[in-house]
Amino acid sequence: MYTIYKCSPPISTRTKAILTINSFQKGGDGGGSSECDNQYHDDDTPVVALSTGWSNPESRCLKNITISCNGRINITISCNGRSVAVDECDSTMGCDSDHHYQPPCPNNIVDASKAVWKALGVPHSKWGGLDIVWSDA
Incomplete structure (x- = not known):
């Protein structure tokens, strides 16, 4: 059994995560599309994929x-119509083929591709879990 979350901490101009x-590649550890x-x-x-409580598809x-x-x-993740800027890191479901058999995300996650880690200039040895703040651009 894993904890599931339907909400996340309030969003501010400096939301901790x-x-x-x-x-996010086909066959990658992110699971489905x-x-x-x-x-x-x-x-x-x-x-990037935000925890379910932060991932509002309309906005x-x-x-x-x-x-x-x-x-x-600081970096701004840009999409200019060619790439996804924000996706959902599901905090309510997991441990199935759609989620690559991973447990649900916690409620305070910004799940990022390698390109984001590189853009931030984080040394490869530190990749995996990093305290950040994020905001809408």
Whole structure:
């Protein structure tokens, strides 16, 4: 049994979260296609998935967010119609083929492709879990 979440902490101009790593490629550890556009995305494309409570399809799908870590590194994940900027990291379902048999996401996750980690300049040895803040761009 895993904890499931239908809500996330309130969103602000500096919403605290944990940045995790995920592959959005077909056959990658992310499982099924993107909730926002029903497609897979290469690991070299900046893609993020927000925990269910933060992932509002009407307001965040294919939109940009800004990520900051250590108060000094900032990037805006851009999509300009060619890539997914925000997807859903499901906090209510998991442990099935659609979710690559992974447990549900916690309620404070920004799940990011390798391209996002590279853009932030995080050393590869530190990839996996990082305290960040994010906001709508």
